[in-house]
Amino acid sequence: MSEKKNKICSVLLSMLCIVMLLSYAMPYSHSAEAGSSVTLICAQDSVKVSDMNWKIYKVGERRSGSFSLTGEYRKYPVDMSELSEDNVRGIAQAIESFIIGDRIKADAEGITDSSGAAVFNGLDKGLYLAVAKKVQKEHLTYLATPLLFEIKEDGSAEEAFPKIYSVITLQGEASSYTVRKIWADNDDSYMARPVNVTVDLFRDGELYDTVVLDEKSNWQYRWNTLDNGSEWRVVERNIPVKYAVLVDYSSKQFIIKNSYAPDIFIDGGEYTQTTTAPAVTSTIPTTTTSAAVSTTGPKLPQTGQLWWPVLPLALGGITLICIGILSRKKNKEDEK
Structure with missing residues (x-):
């Protein structure tokens, strides 16, 4: 009975990790589509x-x-x-x-x-x-x-x-x-x-x-x-x-x-x-030189940060959890 409870706890823990990782990733991918202002x-x-x-x-x-x-x-x-x-x-x-x-x-x-x-x-x-x-x-x-x-x-x-x-x-x-x-x-x-x-x-x-x-x-x-x-x-x-x-x-x-x-x-x-243009001067205002405007909503990824790896990392974490569960089960079977 104790082994069954451990399995249930492991499954619930895995599901909780999935929900947390996806909830962390989804707002950013949605907000990134909103663009800049x-x-x-x-x-x-x-x-x-x-x-x-x-x-x-x-x-x-x-x-x-x-x-x-x-x-x-x-x-x-x-x-x-x-x-x-x-x-x-x-x-x-x-x-x-x-x-x-x-x-x-x-x-x-x-x-x-x-x-x-x-x-x-x-x-x-x-x-x-x-x-x-x-x-x-x-x-x-x-x-x-x-x-x-x-x-x-x-x-x-x-x-x-x-x-x-x-x-x-x-x-x-x-x-x-x-x-x-x-x-x-x-x-x-x-x-x-x-x-x-x-x-x-x-x-x-x-x-x-x-x-x-x-x-x-x-x-x-x-x-x-x-x-x-x-x-x-x-x-x-x-x-x-x-x-x-x-x-x-x-x-x-x-x-x-x-x-x-x-x-x-x-x-x-x-x-x-037909020729390659030289580098642009700082005459054109860019989002790196202008003063920031306060906004509401979740913080978007800054330049150089990539959010696409979040979902693969989440799946990797789930895989590791599953491997841990299976390994523990195998160890218990070996002890018998």
């Missing part, structure tokens, strides 16, 4: 900018230490080989212009609250672009520069700080806008330039006009409008082969810079980088 903090000096609408797009990923555009963004002639402080803004604004021109749907959308914060949850690892609509507060209009940031696969919650600036809102007065083309090429490549380029003007995301820039116009165009509440963007069409694009704009001036890039070519209708 980022909070955009929007403020200019001491002013917290609320009611600002943000959209984020997953545009690329890190490969061998450098970033590459992926998915439907791969076709855009944007050189991702060096995301330095000098050109990261132009890269972000160039990608934004293509998104507007091709009407790409955002992966997520949010509005800043009274503290100027907009939270985005459930993000997979990758390179993201965040763009915002301007918001008017009394006599000031607040705008945000498009932001590139990286999410790493560690289930963390981070903060990012877009650059916010403001301009005085003028009602009923004519405003003048300018788009200008700049060529950045050397004496050996200027022959690759086209005789003209086509640029679409977008007002609040809708096509407003299409203009042609050439040497005769000094590669620029100016237009006037009484509508001071709209947001304007420019999109270059039919970009010449072996040229990469940067876009820089203020509230009323747009500059499209085409840099000669012989390592970019069209392959099957898509622009492709």
